[in-house]
Amino acid sequence: MKSLRRLGLAAGAVLMLSTPLQAADIVIGIRSEPSSIDPYFHNLGPNNAMLGQIFDRLNDWTPKMDKMFGRAAKSWKAINETTWEYKLHKGIKFHDGSDLTADDVIFSYDRAANYTGGNSSFRTYTKGKTLKKIDDYTIHITTEKPYPLMPNDTTTVMIMSSEAKGTGGKNKGISAKDFNNGLAAIGSGPYKFVEWKKGDRIVLEKFAGYKGPIEQPWDKITFKFIKAEPARVAALLAGDVDAIDNVPTSDIERLKKNAKVTLSSGVSNRVIYLHMDQFRDKSPFVTTKDGKPLDKNPLKNPKVRKAISMMINREAIVERVMEGVAIPAGQLLPEGFFGRSKKLSFEKYDPKGAKKLLEEAGWGDGFGLTIHGPNDRYINDAKICEAIGQMLSAQGIPTKVVTMPKNVYFKRASKGAKGLPEFSFVLVGWGSGTGEPSSPLKSLLATHDKSKGMGASNRGRHSDPKVDGLINEALATVDDVKRGKLLAQATELAIGENQGIIPLHYQVNTWATRKGLKFNPRADERTTGHDYIPVK
Amino acid sequence: MSVFIIRRLLQSGVVVIIMSFIVFSGVFLIGDPVEILVSDDADQEEREEMIKSMGLDKPFLVQYGIFVSKALKGNLGESFVFNEPALLLILDRMPATMELAVVSLMIAIIFGIPLGVWAGLKPESWASKSIMTGSILGFSLPTFWVGIMMILFFAVMLGWLPSTGRGDVQVILGMPISIFSWDGFSHVLMPAVNLALFKLSMVIRLARAGTREVLHQDYIKFAKAKGLQESRIILVHVMKNILIPVVTVLGLEFGGLVAFSVVTETVFAWPGMGKLLIDSIGLLDRPIIVAYLMIIVFLFVFINLVVDILYSILDPRVRLQDVKS
Numbered sequence: 131m132k133s134l135r136r137l138g139l140a141a142g143a144v145l146m147l148s149t150p151l152q153a154a155d156i157v158i159g160i161r162s163e164p165s166s167i168d169p170y171f172h173n174l175g176p177n178n179a180m181l182g183q184i185f186d187r188l189n190d191w192t193p194k195m196d197k198m199f200g201r202a203a204k205s206w207k208a209i210n211e212t213t214w215e216y217k218l219h220k221g222i223k224f225h226d227g228s229d230l231t232a233d234d235v236i237f238s239y240d241r242a243a244n245y246t247g248g249n250s251s252f253r254t255y256t257k258g259k260t261l262k263k264i265d266d267y268t269i270h271i272t273t274e275k276p277y278p279l280m281p282n283d284t285t286t287v288m289i290m291s292s293e294a295k296g297t298g299g300k301n302k303g304i305s306a307k308d309f310n311n312g313l314a315a316i317g318s319g320p321y322k323f324v325e326w327k328k329g330d331r332i333v334l335e336k337f338a339g340y341k342g343p344i345e346q347p348w349d350k351i352t353f354k355f356i357k358a359e360p361a362r363v364a365a366l367l368a369g370d371v372d373a374i375d376n377v378p379t380s381d382i383e384r385l386k387k388n389a390k391v392t393l394s395s396g397v398s399n400r401v402i403y404l405h406m407d408q409f410r411d412k413s414p415f416v417t418t419k420d421g422k423p424l425d426k427n428p429l430k431n432p433k434v435r436k437a438i439s440m441m442i443n444r445e446a447i448v449e450r451v452m453e454g455v456a457i458p459a460g461q462l463l464p465e466g467f468f469g470r471s472k473k474l475s476f477e478k479y480d481p482k483g484a485k486k487l488l489e490e491a492g493w494g495d496g497f498g499l500t501i502h503g504p505n506d507r508y509i510n511d512a513k514i515c516e517a518i519g520q521m522l523s524a525q526g527i528p529t530k531v532v533t534m535p536k537n538v539y540f541k542r543a544s545k546g547a548k549g550l551p552e553f554s555f556v557l558v559g560w561g562s563g564t565g566e567p568s569s570p571l572k573s574l575l576a577t578h579d580k581s582k583g584m585g586a587s588n589r590g591r592h593s594d595p596k597v598d599g600l601i602n603e604a605l606a607t608v609d610d611v612k613r614g615k616l617l618a619q620a621t622e623l624a625i626g627e628n629q630g631i632i633p634l635h636y637q638v639n640t641w642a643t644r645k646g647l648k649f650n651p652r653a654d655e656r657t658t659g660h661d662y663i664p665v666k
Numbered sequence: 667m668s669v670f671i672i673r674r675l676l677q678s679g680v681v682v683i684i685m686s687f688i689v690f691s692g693v694f695l696i697g698d699p700v701e702i703l704v705s706d707d708a709d710q711e712e713r714e715e716m717i718k719s720m721g722l723d724k725p726f727l728v729q730y731g732i733f734v735s736k737a738l739k740g741n742l743g744e745s746f747v748f749n750e751p752a753l754l755l756i757l758d759r760m761p762a763t764m765e766l767a768v769v770s771l772m773i774a775i776i777f778g779i780p781l782g783v784w785a786g787l788k789p790e791s792w793a794s795k796s797i798m799t800g801s802i803l804g805f806s807l808p809t810f811w812v813g814i815m816m817i818l819f820f821a822v823m824l825g826w827l828p829s830t831g832r833g834d835v836q837v838i839l840g841m842p843i844s845i846f847s848w849d850g851f852s853h854v855l856m857p858a859v860n861l862a863l864f865k866l867s868m869v870i871r872l873a874r875a876g877t878r879e880v881l882h883q884d885y886i887k888f889a890k891a892k893g894l895q896e897s898r899i900i901l902v903h904v905m906k907n908i909l910i911p912v913v914t915v916l917g918l919e920f921g922g923l924v925a926f927s928v929v930t931e932t933v934f935a936w937p938g939m940g941k942l943l944i945d946s947i948g949l950l951d952r953p954i955i956v957a958y959l960m961i962i963v964f965l966f967v968f969i970n971l972v973v974d975i976l977y978s979i980l981d982p983r984v985r986l987q988d989v990k991s
Contacts, residue, residue: 159830163945165747173705247719247749249703253712306749328748329759329937329945330832356830356935357945360814365935368821368829506948537950541698560706569707583709 154664155350156647159362159371160657163355164332165249167309167323169288170242170301172249175561178286179656180353183334185288185317186342188216188235189281193661195399195565195653196466198281199343202230202289202318206281208608209270214280218267223339224291225322232263237292241302248306255283278608282564291316320344320660321351329355334659344660351659366391366642373643375657379453379509385642392665395640396651397457397464400561401570402508404501404518404632405590406435407554414547415554417498419528424497429554429590433491435629439477440484441525442518448635451513455640459633461567461621462574468566468610469617474626476633481525488526496526502543503557505533509637515557529555543589551589558589559637561655567617571601574631575624592630597623674974678967685963686737689956690730698722699746699950720746733956742960743953747946752957756939761842762832763931763938767923769845769854770862771916778866779912782873783900786908789878797870804867813860813933820856828853830935857934861927865919869912876908883907921969925962 162176169181182190188203200206204217222230243256258277262270271280294314296304308314315323320342321334334351354371356362359378363385365371377385377393385391406429407413413427428434444458457464460476488494501519505512512533519531533539546552560570577593578585584598585591597620604616624630641649643662650661700716708716717723721732733743742753785794821829833850835842844850880886881904889899928940935941939958946954 166749171749172703173707174703249746249749250705250708250712250716254705254707254709310748310750327937328755329941330935354831354935357941358932358935361817361830361933361935364814364817364822365830368817368825370821370829370831535948537697537702537948539697540701544701545698563705563707573706580710583711586709586713587706 154348155352156348156373156659156662157352157354157371158657158659158662159354159356159365159374161355161357161359161362161376163329166306167312167315167326168248168304168306169238169290169309169317170245170248170252171306171309173252173254173286174250175655179654179658180332181288181317182319182656183321183351183658183660184315184319184323185290186222186230186319187286187288188284190285191565191654193650193652193654194396194466198285201342201344202235203284206284208280211276211608212273214271214277215264216269216271216284218269219342220267221341222318224293224316224318225337225339226291226293226316227339228291228293230289230291230318231266232269233266234292235269235289236261236263237302238289239287241290241304242287244301246300252287255286259283276606276608278605278610278613279564279566279568282566285565286563289318290314291318318342320346324350331355345663346660347663348659353659363642366644369644373641373647373649373662375639375641377640377642379455379640382453382455382640390645392643392645392648393640394643394649394651395455395638396653398561398637398639398655399463399467399563399565399653400508400559400637400655401459401462401464402456402511402514402557402559402634402637403459403574404438404634405551405556405558405574405588405592406438406632407551407590408593408630409591413554414552415500415502417500419496419498421498428491428493428497431491431493432627432629433487434493435632436477437484437487437491438522438527439629439632440480440487441522441527442477442632442634443479443521444476444635445479446521447514447517451510451517452635452638455638456509456635457638459635461625461633462560462570463562463567464636467562469604469614469621470567471618471621471626473618473622484525496528498528498530499555500530500532500553501555501557502539502553503531503533504536504539507536507539508557508559509639511557511559514634518557544587551591553589556589557634558587560587563654565653567621568601568605571597571617571620571624572605575620576601590631592624592628594624594628594630597628597630670978671975674971678971681967682960682963686734686956686960687730689959689963690733691726693952693955694726694729697950699952702950703746737960742957745946745951745954747949747951747954752953753961755954756942756958756961759937759939759942762844762936763924763927763940765843765845766854766858766861766927766930766936766938767920769858770860770865771920771923773858773862774865774869775912775916778869779873779905779909782870783877783904783908785870786874786877786881787900789874798874801867801870804863804870807863809860809863809929810933812863813857813930816856816860817933827856829856832937857930857936860934861923861930865916865923868915868919872912872915873908876911877904880904880907918969918973921962921966925965 164177164180165172169185186201189198189200202218204219206216209215239261242252245251258273260272294316296308296314299305304314312323320340322337324333324335326332332353336346336349362374363381366374408430411427416424416427418424448456458476460474461471463470501515503511503515515531515533519529522529542552543556562569573587575592576584576598578588578591600616600620604613607613639655647662648665704713745752745755781797785797788794817829820827833844833853834847835844845854889903928944931938931940932944943958
């Protein structure tokens with residue numbers, strides 16, 4: 131329960147005073163640079179991680195994503211089917227000394243909802259919601275239909291000062307540039323923005339007026355952007371940085387033996403999985419064993435999909451390819467998350483059973499496949515594809531392996547062939563930002579339907595009206611217990627029975643620090659300065 | 667003379683126009699920036715909005731037309747990733763790259779010429795053979811590997827030099843420069859040596875070859891016969907004559923140093939233009955890639971133009987040939 135202690139969730143709990151008298155600074159080498167300091171410009175991991183330290187959200191996740199805690203909000207509850215009431219803490223100060231009130235929250239949500247010119251907005255979370263000020267410290271958020279994911283959605287949008295001044299233009303007269311040079315970067319989070327030297331570093335400084343639940347172990351936090359993997363590890367070993375993120379799996383064994391380094395790792399909300407073409411009768415990369423075109427698509431048969439899943443030795447992939455740093459997966463989220471199915475565990479390696487199933491399905495003689503994957507997006511992505519290729523090839527499905535850089539891969543995987551997914555069998559990953567399975571169910575397994583906004587990343591076009599029905603029902607069920615059950619049911623049907631996707635493993639992320647420090651591993655894969663703490 | 671310059675200017679203009687088209691269409695062919703930038707959770711509507719706001723829904727030729735008409739006004743587009751003018755983002759990074767390039771050029775000259783001359787004067791000695799073997803390594807070892815090895819040796823094992831990033835920056839004559847403080851200098855040293863290795867090897871080889879050739883010339887023999895001191899012969903008569911090819915080649919290579927220090931900047935996390943370029947390629951930030959390559963095209967066209975003009979001034983035959991053709 132370290133996280134509980136750290137966050138001081140008990141009302142007004144005073145954190146132990148462990149701060150030494152001299153200034154405490156930390157330099158952190160991180161892989162990814164954010165693209166802006168404007169909190170609504172780009173809804174992306176590195177931005178959300180960096181800016182969450184400068185700006186408060188209404189509520190937020192604990193590092194393990196098993197609980198939410200209030201940041202600007204003291205409490206939140208549904209007061210009727212379609213209205214949520216948020217009570218704000220009194221006395222929260224922005225970095226410029228002004229008070230955080232309901233007006234700032236409404237201003238922020240308004241700017242987020244109407245942001246133009248950014249790279250993917252927060253509209254996914256603000257859509258269909260109306261904010262109403264009841265008094266300075268009470269807000270009602272209403273929706274047309276019952277909306278259970280309100281607290282999940284409010285962990286995303288950050289709150290800026292409505293008094294921030296910009297240099298004009300759209301987005302309430304404050305441009306991304308006004309944030310990037312610090313003019314408008316006024317939040318109420320534990321750390322103040324000091325400077326951003328693009329391509330080099332971001333510096334944050336402790337905000338003395340912060341009274342919230344997040345601990346402030348450092349007076350100054352410097353993030354240096356070191357993209358090359360060996361260079362990042364070397365910078366830690368050389369003592370140029372105190373900590374790094376995204377430790378490459380190949381270095382983990384070696385670093386474990388190094389007495390000067392501490393490793394902290396934790397399972398993430400990201401599942402690595404395979405999509406299979408289920409919408410074309412002639413799939414471009416499904417062939418006969420000797421590579422000639424096939425006029426039937428075996429991947430449309432759930433038995434074939436299950437057989438493929440059984441041919442994959444997940445434990446061997448975790449052991450050999452991932453060097454032990456991953457957890458075999460049987461559904462969309464690892465243990466500890468809301469809405470998981472208790473029935474589904476990962477598919478056991480079973481070559482005989484797979485062969486039998488293939489025969490039952492009428493494909494006992496096998497067929498040819500090509501697996502496509504990125505080579506610079508997920509941990510060891512290309513190597514995973516190669517391992518799968520070898521496993522299938524050894525069991526009667528000769529499989530070619532093609533990997534490519536993500537900037538080429540994702541376009542082709544989503545809409546390479548006349549607006550349709552170009553490949554037949556692809557490796558992708560999904561991190562559930564909302565901390566429960568409705569987002570991957572909605573995006574990966576619901577029927578692809580532009581008008582409803584469903585199945586946006588459904589690259590295999592799996593479609594089952596029953597699954598869609600369960601997802602929609604869950605999305606409209608406010609009762610947590612009932613919704614959890616519906617989500618679990620939807621997962622069991624879509625993955626357990628239909629084999630709509632083949633989950634491989636949950637990614638485990640590793641952070642490294644010099645001795646004397648450690649990191650609270652975050653399931654959302656964010657690297658935040660205040661989660662690096664001195665070991666007592 | 668003026669006819670020659672006007673003709674060259676026109677040719678340069680044509681090169682710039684053709685290059686802009688090649689660069690723009692090349693970048694247009696790879697991937698889809700929206701797929702890279704968009705958040706996983708975004709639905710189809712959101713994605714389409716993004717495509718529109720970036721202007722990617724328009725046909726290729728229309729996009730190119732918009733780019734050209736803006737470029738003529740000095741605007742090379744706005745970065746997709748940062749939403750700031752691409753040109754300013756690149757110029758912002760230029761001093762760091764220039765600094766790195768100048769320091770590594772200095773290293774190449776200061777160490778390359780004496781070593782090369784030494785190897786030329788005493789070709790049979792043990793030291794000269796080592797120098798020449800070393801220069802082969804400098805040519806053939808990959809920059810990336812050498813960079814990592816240097817970091818492991820000087821930063822991790824010995825702890826003498828910082829492994830990453832740029833040091834404290836002072837503003838001198840309006841330029842942010844880091845090499846005049848120890849902190850800044852210690853940061854620039856390793857990447858500069860890494861970047862200099864190739865040029866250093868080249869200077870050594872040019873200086874050696876030049877020295878071997880010059881030593882047999884009549885004026886050296888005459889100087890020796892006259893009884894001049896050895897040091898004066900080398901420093902004045904040999905040096906002056908080998909410098910011409912060295913300076914010519916280095917001048918041209920400098921453009922390459924500035925434009926393509928990508929690998930070194932990535933290994934050492936040096937916040938220069940090369941790192942910006944490689945990051946932008948990874949994120950498909952088309953405006954930055956195009957603007958960067960356009961700047962480089964301008965740089966090379968400009969250098970070549972100056973060289974051509976200088977040649978024509980120095981050598982009338984070039985000018986006459988041009989008029990005839």
